[in-house]
Amino acid sequence: MIFTRIWIICSFVIWSPLAFAKLSPHPKLLLISFDGFRYDLLNATWTPNIYKWANRSSWFVNGVRSQYVTYTAPNHMSIVTGLHEPDHGIVSNYFYDPATGKVFDYFNSTQEAGVVNASLDMSWYKGDPIWLTNERSDSSRRSVSFYWPNGEAPFPQEPHKPSLYRAWKDYRNLTQWMGDVDDIVNLFTDDKDPINFLAWYIAEPDHTLHKNGFYNGALRPMIHQLDELFGYLVAKLHDSGLESELNVILTADHGHAEIQGAKNVMCLREYITSEGYVLGDHMMYPESEELALELYHNLSTAARTMGYKVKIYLKENIPDKFFYKNSTRIGRIVIEPEVGWAASFSKSCTRKKLLETYGPGKIKFNSSSHGMDPDRWEMRAMLAMGGPSFIPGKKITDIPNNIDLHSLMCYLLAIEAAPNNAGMSVVSQAILVKTTGLPHVDTSFSESLAFTFLIIPSACIVVLFMVYICRNTVLSDNPKWMWTRGQYRPLHMDIFDAERVRSLYSRHSELFLMSLLPKSTVEFTDPKFWKNFFATRKTPFEWYGDYTVLGAVLEKYLKMSDNILQIGCGNSQLAAQMYDNGFRNVHSIDTDSAVIEEQRHRNRERSELTFSKDDATSMSFGDEEFSVIVDKGTLDALLPPEATEQQLDCVHRMFHEVQRILKVAGRYLIITLAQHHIVNCFMEHFLTTGQFLLRVHEIENSASGFPMPVFVFVATKLRNVMNMSMPIELWRAGSDRFEKFVDLHDVLSVIASEQEFNQFVHMCSRVKDILSNSDYKRYNAVTATTVILTVGCTLRTLLNIGVVNSKPPIMRRTDVRIKLDHEASITIESQNVSGPRYCFHIVDDPNVKTFNSYAVFVIPLGREGEWIFSTEKGRKTLRQQAEKIDFLSTGSVDVRVTKASGESSVNGKWTVEDIVVDGQEYRRLIFLSSSNIVQSEALLKSKKGGKKAVDLEHMTCDHHTLMLSGLALLSQNPLSDPAAAQLKVAVLGLGGGLLASFLLRHLPKATIEGVELDRDVVTVAIQWFALPHNDPRMRVKVVNALDYLEETSTRSVIAMNLVTRDEEVARKAKRSMASHFPTLYSISSDEDVNEVLLARVTPNEKFNPVEFARSLRKDIRWVHALEPVIARITPVPSQ
Structure with missing residues (x-):
C-alpha cells in the first residue's frame, strides 16, 4: 500500500509537465463587441442565434458593468487594458488636455482636418492593450484588431501596434460583416502564420439606437442582422473545426437608455456664456477658476429650477466609486444626465426649438443615449462566452466589471497581465479548464524534468520558509502607541507571545531590516535617525501612500497655477508624481543634504521641480510666498506621543512658519496617521488662531499593507480673523459628503472609530497566516469560530464575545486557504444590555478551489x-x-416615513411606509409579525401642489408581471385586443390591491374580484393604495380564498406565486399542482425568489411560448413588455 501511494505521487510529479506540454502553445481567443448592445436585448425572440449559443455557453444574464463615463472609446480601451479610464488616458470620445493644449477626437465629431491623426499620437495612450501583451509574451504569437476603437493606435511599449489591424470605421452592411467573418476564420486557420488573438468591433446597434431609440421599429431589424451575423460566425467556426479550439467572448461597451422626450433634453448653451472655455463630450475646461464656479453655478441652478434630471459635478465632487478624478484630461466641470434624460452642447439646441419640433401632434421624439451612471441597469452591456475553456450551459447572475475581461483574457491566453485594475472573482465563475491559466511549458523533456526536480522543490522550500517566518512574526506588543487617553482604545493582538516575537526579531534582524526602525518614538525627531534611514533604504519611502492613493484628495486643493511647497520630502516620489500630473511649480525642502542631492539627481529631467535644504521651523522664504504647503508625515515624525517641551516648541514654530509663508486662501495639507496627540496639537493650534477653516479627509491606505488609514488635514487660510467658532468638516473614506462637527471631541471619536475598524479589517485579512500557525492549536479553547472571525485580535477589549456553535467546524485545506465544512457562528453581546448585539455566520463554499x-x-x-x-x-x-x-x-433605503400602522386579528401588526430607494419613492405595506414581509409595494408619483399619489399604471412587483403572463394560456387570447377582452379575473390575496387595480385599468371590459381574508387589509388598500373599490367592475370579497375556490364553478387558468428557496418544498408544490391540472407551466423571476406556476384546467399541447411572444402587439406598452416574460415560460417536468 505504501509503495502504491509513493508510485502515484512520483508518477504525477514526473508526468504532469508533459500533460501541460500537450496544451496548445498559442491558445486562441476571439473578442467581439457590438457597440451599445444592452444585456436585455439578448433574448429568444430578438436574437435566437445568440440566445441559443449563450444558453449552451457561459452567460452573464444580468450583463456586465461599464466604466464611468459610459462612452465608446474609453470603455473599449478599458476592456483591452483592464484599466480605469483616467489610468489608460482615454477619458471620453472627445476631450481636451490642458497640459498639452491638444484635443482628442478619434471619431472626428468636430469634423476638423487632421484631428483623427492627431488623436493617434502615442502621447495619448497609457497601459498595455491585450494584443500587445499577447505578442510580447512570445515572438511567434500574432494579434489582430478589426475596427476596434483606437486599435491602430501606437502604444509606448514595443511592438507599439498589433501585427495586423483594420482602422475603425462606421459601417452597417451585413454583407461586409460576413466578409469579415470569412477573413477572421482564415486568419485563425492560416497554415503558415496563424493568429491566436483577434478583437472585432461593430458599431451597431449603437448608431440605430441614437437615431431611432427603442420604440419606432428600426431597432429590431438591426438586432436581427447582428443575430444573423453571429449565426453565420457560429456556423463558420463549426465548419472550420475552430469550434473546439477557439474561445469566444461576446460583449459590448455599454448599454442604452431611451430619452423620454424632447422636454428631457437640457440645451446647455442656453445657460452659460459663449466663451472662456473648451468643451469635451460631457465636460468643460474653463480658462479660470472664477469662470468654472460661475459656469457650475449657472448650470446647476438651471438643472434645479427647470427640473432637468442632469447632474452637474465639479471634478472633485465626482463620486469616488467611479474612479474618474485622477487625470488632468478630465474637465473641471462634468455633466451626467440621469437615465431618460440628455444634455447637449450643440449650438442649434434650444428648448423652444425642441418643443416646437416635437410638440403634441407633431413627430415623435425617438432617441436613446448613454453616458449615465454605470450602476444603472440600463447602462449594462451583454456578456456571454463560449469555447473549450468555459462551462457549457452556465448562467451567472453576478455582474462583473468590463475591466475584468482583461484579466480573464490574459488567463485564457496563458500570458502575464500588465499592471491593471481588474479582478477575476466574478468572471472566473465561467471558467471550465483551470489549467489553461498555467504558463505553457514549451521545452524539452529534460527541461521539464529540470522544472520538476529543481524549480518546484526550490519554490516549495521558499514557501515553507516564508510560512515559518510569517508564523513567527505576528505582532503582539501593547498597541497603545495610538491612543493613551480616555475611551479611545485599539484592538489588541494577544494570541501570540510578545517575548517570543521580540526574540525572533533579534535573531533575524537582517531579514526584517529592524535596524531601520527607531528604538523609541523619540528617535523620530532626531535628524541623525532619518539620515541613517534614507542612507540604508535606497528605494523611495511611501509609507503613507503615493499619488495614486493621495491624488484624489490632493487634486481637490491643488491648481495647476499654484506655487506648492513640500516640507520634509525625504526620498518620497510625491513631488515627481505631482509634477507628472501637471503641477509644475513644486519646491521641496528637507534637512538632509544627501536626500536633497538624491532628489535633484533623480528628477534632473523635470526641470521645473526644485529641491533645497531648509528647516521647516525656520524657513528662508518670504511672507505669503506659497499657495499650497504639503506635509507628508513630517508632523508625525516631529511629534512623539510623549513630547517634551522642546519638541512641542519645535512643532509650534513650524506651524507659525507655515502661517507666515502661506498666502491668503492658501491651503496647508498634512498627510498623517492622525494619532490622538497629533490631532489635538494640530486642531488646538489652528482653531485658536481664528484664521483657518479646517477639514479632515480619510483615505484608504493600501501602501505596504499598513493597517491604519491615512488622513489629510486641510487648513485654509482666511483673510481676516474670525471671532466666531468655525465647524470642523470631516470626509470619511468612500463617502460623497462632509460631516460637520463643532466639538473637537466628536472629531476625535470619529477618527478613533475609523482607525479601530481599519485595524480590525487588516487583522481579519491575515486569517490565512494565523490559522496555518501551529500556535493556533494552543487556543482551540476559544474555538475555531472565534479565531476565524477575530483573526487573532481580542474583541474582548471592546465587546463581550460568546460562541454559539458548541462544536468547532472541521477545517479543510485547499491550496493555502482554510475552508469550513459547515457553518460557524458567533454572537457579540453589548456591554450595557444583556443579549446578543450582533450575530456573525461564516459560510464557505467547499467546492471553490481558492478564495479570492x-x-x-x-x-x-x-x-x-x-x-x-x-x-x-x-x-x-x-x-x-x-x-x-x-x-x-x-437594498439601500435612503428615507423611510411611517404613514400608518395598526394591528389586525388575522395578520397581526402592520405598517404603511413611504420610502425612497435610490432616488425613487415607493409605498409599502409590511406585516411586522410575519418576519417583516413586504406584502405590497407601489410606485408614488407627484401631483399638483407637491402631493404624492399611488401610480396605478406601473407594477413594481416582478411576480405581478409574471402572473400577467398567464393571460397567454387563455384560449381567446385577450392580449391580442385587451380593450375588448371580456374576462372575469379573481385576485386571491388582495393585499394592497395593486394587481387588481392594474387589471381594472388595462382590461376595460373585464370584471375583477379581489379576495382577501383580512378586512383590515382591505381598508388599508382603499385608504393608502387607492384601490378603486367603488368601480362597478371591481368587487371585493372578505372570505377565505379556499372557500371562494370551492364555490367557483368555472375556472380556466390559475397563476400561483410560489415563494420559497427550499427546493424540496417547491417540488412538493409542483407535484400537488400537477396532480390536479393536466397542463402546468412555470416562470421564474430574474430578480428574486418568486416562481409563478401557470395551470390550465384543460390540456393545451399547441401552446408555444416563444412563437406566442413574437405575436404580441408592439403598440401597447404593457403588452409589449410581456414579450420576454412569456418567452421564458417552460413546462413543468414530471416530479
Missing part, C-alpha cells in the same frame, strides 16, 4: 427571522448569490 474575496451581507433589522437568514440552508443559498462585492444588503 469574501462578502459581508448585512441583514436589515426585523428580517432576521426570514428563512434565508435564519437557517443554515438558507444562508448557503444566500452565499451563492453574494460573491461579487464586499458588503451587501437587500
Whole structure:
C-alpha cells in the first residue's frame, strides 16, 4: 500500500509537465463587441442565434458593468487594458488636455482636418492593450484588431501596434460583416502564420439606437442582422473545426437608455456664456477658476429650477466609486444626465426649438443615449462566452466589471497581465479548464524534468520558509502607541507571545531590516535617525501612500497655477508624481543634504521641480510666498506621543512658519496617521488662531499593507480673523459628503472609530497566516469560530464575545486557504444590555478551489427571522448569490416615513411606509409579525401642489408581471385586443390591491374580484393604495380564498406565486399542482425568489411560448413588455 501511494505521487510529479506540454502553445481567443448592445436585448425572440449559443455557453444574464463615463472609446480601451479610464488616458470620445493644449477626437465629431491623426499620437495612450501583451509574451504569437476603437493606435511599449489591424470605421452592411467573418476564420486557420488573438468591433446597434431609440421599429431589424451575423460566425467556426479550439467572448461597451422626450433634453448653451472655455463630450475646461464656479453655478441652478434630471459635478465632487478624478484630461466641470434624460452642447439646441419640433401632434421624439451612471441597469452591456475553456450551459447572475475581461483574457491566453485594475472573482465563475491559466511549458523533456526536480522543490522550500517566518512574526506588543487617553482604545493582538516575537526579531534582524526602525518614538525627531534611514533604504519611502492613493484628495486643493511647497520630502516620489500630473511649480525642502542631492539627481529631467535644504521651523522664504504647503508625515515624525517641551516648541514654530509663508486662501495639507496627540496639537493650534477653516479627509491606505488609514488635514487660510467658532468638516473614506462637527471631541471619536475598524479589517485579512500557525492549536479553547472571525485580535477589549456553535467546524485545506465544512457562528453581546448585539455566520463554499474575496451581507433589522437568514440552508443559498462585492444588503433605503400602522386579528401588526430607494419613492405595506414581509409595494408619483399619489399604471412587483403572463394560456387570447377582452379575473390575496387595480385599468371590459381574508387589509388598500373599490367592475370579497375556490364553478387558468428557496418544498408544490391540472407551466423571476406556476384546467399541447411572444402587439406598452416574460415560460417536468 505504501509503495502504491509513493508510485502515484512520483508518477504525477514526473508526468504532469508533459500533460501541460500537450496544451496548445498559442491558445486562441476571439473578442467581439457590438457597440451599445444592452444585456436585455439578448433574448429568444430578438436574437435566437445568440440566445441559443449563450444558453449552451457561459452567460452573464444580468450583463456586465461599464466604466464611468459610459462612452465608446474609453470603455473599449478599458476592456483591452483592464484599466480605469483616467489610468489608460482615454477619458471620453472627445476631450481636451490642458497640459498639452491638444484635443482628442478619434471619431472626428468636430469634423476638423487632421484631428483623427492627431488623436493617434502615442502621447495619448497609457497601459498595455491585450494584443500587445499577447505578442510580447512570445515572438511567434500574432494579434489582430478589426475596427476596434483606437486599435491602430501606437502604444509606448514595443511592438507599439498589433501585427495586423483594420482602422475603425462606421459601417452597417451585413454583407461586409460576413466578409469579415470569412477573413477572421482564415486568419485563425492560416497554415503558415496563424493568429491566436483577434478583437472585432461593430458599431451597431449603437448608431440605430441614437437615431431611432427603442420604440419606432428600426431597432429590431438591426438586432436581427447582428443575430444573423453571429449565426453565420457560429456556423463558420463549426465548419472550420475552430469550434473546439477557439474561445469566444461576446460583449459590448455599454448599454442604452431611451430619452423620454424632447422636454428631457437640457440645451446647455442656453445657460452659460459663449466663451472662456473648451468643451469635451460631457465636460468643460474653463480658462479660470472664477469662470468654472460661475459656469457650475449657472448650470446647476438651471438643472434645479427647470427640473432637468442632469447632474452637474465639479471634478472633485465626482463620486469616488467611479474612479474618474485622477487625470488632468478630465474637465473641471462634468455633466451626467440621469437615465431618460440628455444634455447637449450643440449650438442649434434650444428648448423652444425642441418643443416646437416635437410638440403634441407633431413627430415623435425617438432617441436613446448613454453616458449615465454605470450602476444603472440600463447602462449594462451583454456578456456571454463560449469555447473549450468555459462551462457549457452556465448562467451567472453576478455582474462583473468590463475591466475584468482583461484579466480573464490574459488567463485564457496563458500570458502575464500588465499592471491593471481588474479582478477575476466574478468572471472566473465561467471558467471550465483551470489549467489553461498555467504558463505553457514549451521545452524539452529534460527541461521539464529540470522544472520538476529543481524549480518546484526550490519554490516549495521558499514557501515553507516564508510560512515559518510569517508564523513567527505576528505582532503582539501593547498597541497603545495610538491612543493613551480616555475611551479611545485599539484592538489588541494577544494570541501570540510578545517575548517570543521580540526574540525572533533579534535573531533575524537582517531579514526584517529592524535596524531601520527607531528604538523609541523619540528617535523620530532626531535628524541623525532619518539620515541613517534614507542612507540604508535606497528605494523611495511611501509609507503613507503615493499619488495614486493621495491624488484624489490632493487634486481637490491643488491648481495647476499654484506655487506648492513640500516640507520634509525625504526620498518620497510625491513631488515627481505631482509634477507628472501637471503641477509644475513644486519646491521641496528637507534637512538632509544627501536626500536633497538624491532628489535633484533623480528628477534632473523635470526641470521645473526644485529641491533645497531648509528647516521647516525656520524657513528662508518670504511672507505669503506659497499657495499650497504639503506635509507628508513630517508632523508625525516631529511629534512623539510623549513630547517634551522642546519638541512641542519645535512643532509650534513650524506651524507659525507655515502661517507666515502661506498666502491668503492658501491651503496647508498634512498627510498623517492622525494619532490622538497629533490631532489635538494640530486642531488646538489652528482653531485658536481664528484664521483657518479646517477639514479632515480619510483615505484608504493600501501602501505596504499598513493597517491604519491615512488622513489629510486641510487648513485654509482666511483673510481676516474670525471671532466666531468655525465647524470642523470631516470626509470619511468612500463617502460623497462632509460631516460637520463643532466639538473637537466628536472629531476625535470619529477618527478613533475609523482607525479601530481599519485595524480590525487588516487583522481579519491575515486569517490565512494565523490559522496555518501551529500556535493556533494552543487556543482551540476559544474555538475555531472565534479565531476565524477575530483573526487573532481580542474583541474582548471592546465587546463581550460568546460562541454559539458548541462544536468547532472541521477545517479543510485547499491550496493555502482554510475552508469550513459547515457553518460557524458567533454572537457579540453589548456591554450595557444583556443579549446578543450582533450575530456573525461564516459560510464557505467547499467546492471553490481558492478564495479570492469574501462578502459581508448585512441583514436589515426585523428580517432576521426570514428563512434565508435564519437557517443554515438558507444562508448557503444566500452565499451563492453574494460573491461579487464586499458588503451587501437587500437594498439601500435612503428615507423611510411611517404613514400608518395598526394591528389586525388575522395578520397581526402592520405598517404603511413611504420610502425612497435610490432616488425613487415607493409605498409599502409590511406585516411586522410575519418576519417583516413586504406584502405590497407601489410606485408614488407627484401631483399638483407637491402631493404624492399611488401610480396605478406601473407594477413594481416582478411576480405581478409574471402572473400577467398567464393571460397567454387563455384560449381567446385577450392580449391580442385587451380593450375588448371580456374576462372575469379573481385576485386571491388582495393585499394592497395593486394587481387588481392594474387589471381594472388595462382590461376595460373585464370584471375583477379581489379576495382577501383580512378586512383590515382591505381598508388599508382603499385608504393608502387607492384601490378603486367603488368601480362597478371591481368587487371585493372578505372570505377565505379556499372557500371562494370551492364555490367557483368555472375556472380556466390559475397563476400561483410560489415563494420559497427550499427546493424540496417547491417540488412538493409542483407535484400537488400537477396532480390536479393536466397542463402546468412555470416562470421564474430574474430578480428574486418568486416562481409563478401557470395551470390550465384543460390540456393545451399547441401552446408555444416563444412563437406566442413574437405575436404580441408592439403598440401597447404593457403588452409589449410581456414579450420576454412569456418567452421564458417552460413546462413543468414530471416530479
